[in-house]
Amino acid sequence: MELTPELIQGKLFSFRTQAHKFHLDTRSFAEHSALGKLYESVGDFTDSISEKIMGYQNGKRIGVSKTEEIKPYSEEAVNTMVKEGLEFAKRLEDWATKKNYVDIQNIAQSLSGQFAQTAYLLTLN
Numbered sequence: 001m002e003l004t005p006e007l008i009q010g011k012l013f014s015f016r017t018q019a020h021k022f023h024l025d026t027r028s029f030a031e032h033s034a035l036g037k038l039y040e041s042v043g044d045f046t047d048s049i050s051e052k053i054m055g056y057q058n059g060k061r062i063g064v065s066k067t068e069e070i071k072p073y074s075e076e077a078v079n080t081m082v083k084e085g086l087e088f089a090k091r092l093e094d095w096a097t098k099k100n101y102v103d104i105q106n107i108a109q110s111l112s113g114q115f116a117q118t119a120y121l122l123t124l125n
Contacts, residue, residue: 003095005053010065011088012046018070018081025073034121035078041114042085049092049107056101078122085115 001007016039023035050062071077089112096104 003091005050005057005062006065008053008092008095009046009050009062010067012042012049013065014068015081015085015088016042016046017067021070022073022078022081026078028125030124031078031122034118034124037121038082038114038118042111045107045111045114049104052101052104052107056099056104079119082115082119082122086112086119089115 019035019039019042023032023039026032026035054061071081089108092111093105093108096102096108
């Protein structure tokens with residue numbers, strides 16, 4: 001499915017909320033810390049990417065965004081979310097490249113880096 005501003009924003013909202021829920025539900029301090037850093041940074045990425053998309057589109061607001069259902073905590077669900085975050089960041093980078101939204105390409109690379117760092121931190125349990 002081709003990315004749209006609405007899909008991008010909705011996916012970012014979903015990642016932030018899901019990471020926050022996992023952060024609250026884990027019993028591992030290392031996981032709690034890693035997921036806390038992730039949900040805070042994804043919130044910042046969501047704001048920055050949304051504002052820049054609107055800027056590239058001459059101020060046109062992003063329409064209604066759908067968010068995904070929040071999944072219950074499990075180690076497998078956490079690892080799946082992080083993997084999906086890495087995949088989404090790559091799709092976002094490719095989308096921005098096609099649109100020539102250079103700054104969003106860079107932010108997508110940083111988003112990928114944040115998910116990669118989280119993947120590593122989750123191995124420290």
